[in-house]
Amino acid sequence: MTLRNTVLGAVALTMLAGVASAQDAVKIGYSIANTGLFSQAAPSQVTAYELWAEQVNAEGGLEVAGEKRPVELIWYDDESDPAKAAQIYEKLISDDEVDLLLAPWGTPHHLNVAGVVESHGFPMVGNTAASVAIREVSPGNVWFPTSAIPDKVGPELAAFAKSEGIGSVAILANVLPFAQENLQFLLPALEEQGIEVKMNENYPPDISDMTSLLAQVKASGADAVIALSYPADSFLYMGQAKELGIDQPFQFLLVGPTISAFQGAFGADADGIVTLGHWSPHQADWERAKPFYDAYVAKYGFAPDYLDSALAYMSAEILEAAVAQAGLDHEKLRDVISTSTFDTINGPVRFDGVENVETPTAFLQLQGGEMHLIWPGDIATSEYQNR
Amino acid sequence: MTLLQIEKIGKSFGGLRALNDVNFAVNNGETVGLMGANGAGKTTLFSIIAGHQPPTDGIVRFKGDQMTGKRPDQICHAGIARTFQIVRPFARMTVRENVETAILFGGARHASNQPLEIRAKDILDQVGLVDQSEMPSGALTLSGRKKLEVARALGTGPELLLLDEVMAGLTPAEVAKMLDTLRAIKADHKLTIFIIEHVVSTLSDLSDRIIVLHHGVKIAEGTPREIAENKDVRTVYFGGDDT
Amino acid sequence: MDLLLSPQLLFSALVLGSLYALIGVGLNFVYGTIRLLNIAHGDLVMIGAYAAFGLFTALGLSPMFGLPLIAGITAMIGAGLYFGLFKRQLENTTSVEQLEANSLLLFFGVSVILQNTMALLFTTSPRAYQHLDYVISIGGLDMTLSRLLALVVSLTIVFAISMFLKFSIYGLGISAIIQNRDAAKIVGIDVGRVQLGSFILGFGVAGIAGALVSLTEQISPFMGFPFTIAAFVVIILGGLGNISGGIIAGILLGFIEIYSVALTSATYRSILIYGVFVAAIMLRPQGLFGKAQT
Amino acid sequence: MTVLRSDLAFFAGLAILAGFGLSVGSLFGTYWVIVALNFAMWIALTQSWALFSGLTGYISLGNVVFYGLGAYTVAVSFKVLPLWVAVPMGGLVAAVFALMIAVPALRVRGPYFVILTFGISELVKYSILNLETYLGKSSRLLFGAPSAEAVLYTMIALAVASSVLMRLVKSSTFGRGLVAIQGDETSAETVGIPVTRFKVMGFTLSAFIPGMVGGLMALRSTYFEVLQVFNPFISFTIVTMAIIGGSNDARGPILGAAFLVFLSELLWSSAPRLYMILLGAFLIAFVLLAPSGLVGLLRKYGEGHSK
DSSP, rough: OOOOOOOOHHHHHHHHSSSGGGGGGGEEEEEESSSTTTTTTTTHHHHHHOOOOOOHHHHTSSSEEEEOEEEEEEEEETTTHHHHHHHHHHHHTTTTOOOOOOOOSHHHHHHHHHHHHHTTOOEEESSOOOOOGGGGGGTSSSSSSOOHHHHHHHHHHHHHHHHHTTOOOEEEEEESSHHHHHHHHHEEEEHHHOOOEEEEEOOTTTOOOHHHHHHHHHHHHEEEEEEEEEEEHHHHHHHHHHHHTTSSSEEEEEESSHHHHHHHHHHGGTEEEEEEEEEOOOOOTSTHEEEEEEEHHHHSSSSOOOOOOHHHHHHHHHHHHHHHHHHTTHHHHHHHHHHHHEEEEEEEEEEETTTTTSSSEEEEEEEEEEEEEEEEEGGGGGGGOOO | OOEEEEEEEEETTTTTTEEEEEEEETTTOOOOEEETTTSSSSHHHHHHHHHHSSSEEEEEETTTOOOTTTTTTHEEEEEEEOOOOSOOOOTTBBBBHHHHHHHHHHHTTGGGGGGGGHHHHHHHHHOOOOOGGBBGGGGGGGHHHHHHHHHHHHHHHSSSSEETTTTOOOOOOHHHHHHHHHHHHHHHHHHHHEOSSOOHHHHHHHHEEEEETTTTEEEEEEEEHHHHOOOOHHHSSSGGGOO | OHHHHHHHHHHHHHHHHHHHHHHHHHHHHHHHTOOOOOOHHHHHHHHHHHHHHHIIIIIIIOHHHHHHHHHHHHHHHHHHIIIIIIIIHHHHHHHHHHHHHHHHHHHHHHHHHHHHHHHHHSSSOOOOOOOOOEEEEEEEEEEEEEHHHHHHHHHHHHHHHHHHHSSSSSHHHHHHHHHHHHHHHHOOOHHHHHHHHHHHHHHHHHHHHHHHHHHOOOOOOTTTTHHHHEEEEEEEEHHHTOOOHHHHHHHHHHHHHHHHHHSSSSHHHHHHHHHHHHHHHHHHHOOOTTTTOO | OOHHHHHHHHHHHHHHHHHHHHHHHHHHHHHHHHHHHHHHHHHHHHHHHHHIHHHHHHSSSSSSHHHHHHHHHHHHTTTSSOOOHHHHHHHHHHHHHHHHHHHTTTTTOOOHHHHHHHHHHHHHHHHHHHHHHHHSOOOOOOTTTTHHHHHHHHHHHHHHHHHHHHHHHHHHHHHHHHHHHOOOHHHHHHTOHHHHHHHHHHHHHHHHHHHHHHHHHHOOOOOOOHHHHHHHHHHHHHHHHHHHHSSSHHHHHHHHHHHHHHHHHHHHHHTTTTTHHHHHHHHHHHHHHHHHHHHHHHHHOOOOOOO
């Protein structure tokens, strides 16, 4: 039984829960990029929201200052258009009069929606926005639990590479913002670590063949490949790297390998690929991590996206904990979210300003079909292995 | 007085020589016929005069001014109007609007203070289309469309009218009517007419002089009677049997 | 410079080019010949890709054996659209401009419906499967089997189609219609049947292209648009309705893309592709292989 | 006299619409400000499209390039130039670009022109994407932009300006020339219409307002990203609205924009899952039932009454 934004859902919920009437449901709104440019990314986030809502309702509802109330999700399609997302949040707040908000997908959407929630003083825990630009958002209304912010990723990646004895790298970068922002911080960090950049090439988002790029990578003789890629080109890279026999022991892909379709397409061939991500179900210190993973797989039949699904779920957990403490009052909620430490599937989270200062910037590696944290050492679930 | 002067006009399409060293003049007030078999280069010559195609060699002069190198709209403003063998009305406009457009943009816009609509109606009346004024131009019959070509050309207020087979495809009765119309508008608008026509008798009937093109070369020029008796013309035009 | 001469690059150019040719051929049937601005073409490629994915994951059937079935599915969609939407349009609309405008809108609607229906049925999550991804090495040339098969299948189909058009009655009918629809009617060609044939062939070929794409790319309901663009670029370069011109243009585009990237930088890939395209139309508005109109 | 009366009706209708748009915020709240802004934006874009493509029959499938160039101009000059300079400058940049490409592009006719314009807009998109990468600016932040109301008021002004412009051009000699070009380009030359000059002028004129619209819309997003503002679906939507409304009359684009904006407004919130599918179905039904657009329907209705 999935509970969605339909009236039917609310009715079914009343019958199921039996505790409270539909009027008492806590309405939680968000927009998703159901269509358009970002639509491929949206399901990772939405599945996590829906799983969370189902779990909460199965346990009798969301605890609102001591009282359990069912949750009802209300969402609209923002067509991957940030301006439309802003319009939707305006509607959610003033028209649908939702009690709580969850975040839309992606940096542009977060930043656009930030203006709307700020003007209403409505708190929103963000998730899938990773850019230095998020620090421009005035603190107090929107919080970003991610630790994959480019100015941290660059130095960490360089340090990690150094620690594995990498002396030189070949870099491929998509020209889209997240990749370029990472490149911008990676290059000085590599220099600082004394790692030589043997090749540094950009490519457009609609690239359809990487043969000549990869031939250059091969010819460069670099110790490692760092591809600052998006999902579609991560895919292209993997297929063609295999064809051309790219055999660098250290190969990093920025976004893509955490999606289950990627692992499904390449199987054992993808083993050893390193990627960006700060969550893994194998980290036993985070007690909620494994149960989340299991519940997700049980519900959907495939693994969650280690980045977006985990972040989306975390943001809901934070909201849940904050509401339990502060109720639905926006003022109190803002206060609690800003000051408390939250226990999530990704371990403790605490915000300073808009940023999560607890979760370290980390990297994952595919090992025997499992995604392991391999950097930094204190949260690692496995040792880095050469490909 | 010479109105139109054709000097050494030549035109090549790739290797094909469509016109070769053509020279002649059309005088003010004349009706001159242009005759020749299919592919003789008649329409090409019209297109060169009206500026739709540049000649490969030679010069076209109108009232002494060089026309070659000017755009069709400039040539129109100089006082030359043409019709098309394959009619080209302005689709999506009524018959009246077609003529109004010609009046608006042709050289004669300020020639009269009368409202556009009245002037267009006058012209349509002359060519016998006034009853179809409000019809979409596409709905006209072939003879109607041929008349519209003439009316539109008249609308631009020309001194020289180039008529390209305005009677082709018409019934004998319609041809007779068109001949009357052409004579009437010529007198009324003080026009000089240069006309291409397939049917020799019609052309002879109308023209003061006739020029004959054959494979892009002018082979004869003279009064209809002279042309009818010209040996070269008889050979190439009325069949080689006579020789 | 060694790179430019490597067989690896040549192979990639052929794979990409033959796929462009295949996608272009499909659109040429619908747009080139009967002037329906099919901006849903890439969405049929998407349907073909999902069909291949579905056959493989649900039944374990290799897309290579499933090709006729996949082509059948998209061809049926084509036939359905012809009878449901376009037959009347083609019969009743007199001006080409009106037909183009209306078909643009109709196909826009079809595209939106196809994309979103697939999103509703299968979610927007990207999908992929592992199949035929062994690498074969022949004399220093490494080829992924799926890419090699994509090349072979694409070339076979475009070749077969151009032969079919050259030597069959249907092919004559099509070229007659391209030149003059009314005249074609007069000489006794059943224009309706030829149009239906164009839909079936065009959509069927799009489905096959989709199956081949699914072997090497991740698929999602909104993946079609770039293929639509590529198809338009190809058939415009080749000359509208010029089937063999389109095939050559497709392969040429693959070569331009691969070798220009190798010569300059991947950064310029899209600029080069569209730059060549824009320059080609401006300089030769009738397509690279079209005859100049007088 | 009928001409005068219909003029009066048109301008009165436009004034009422604009007045309503201006007061929508105080009547219904912020949400409807955004809806009104969308509506005004589409009117301005579609009206400008119709000014050239509707009148001449040169169907452009790349008008997003003007919108995008305007947006880019404002994003680049944000906090450098005052907005009252930057936004008109966006229009100017778009118009200058149109002027530059007009002569070679407008030699191409029919389906080739349709795809050429699309190709040009993609070419510019990727060129700017590369330029931004080269400049090290993968994205730009536009914090501190004016309020939605301020943007709405300006947008309404643009919508009105584009509608009035379309009306004026349509009834002018220039407009008559453009329509003649659609009818038959060679004939148009023959009756003295400077065809190339008219096409270039029309094309340039039709780029200016979209450039300003793009500039304004850039202010609505805090985050400027090239792929967003050069999204080809903007071009598609413009053409769709123009065809739905009818594009050789200033009423058409308003009707077309109204139809699509309010239909999608009605659908997206009530059926979020099926909304796009329903929208597609409506488009198809529309073409089948009213192939000559809303203005065509209106005219038929009018004729039915006057007879």
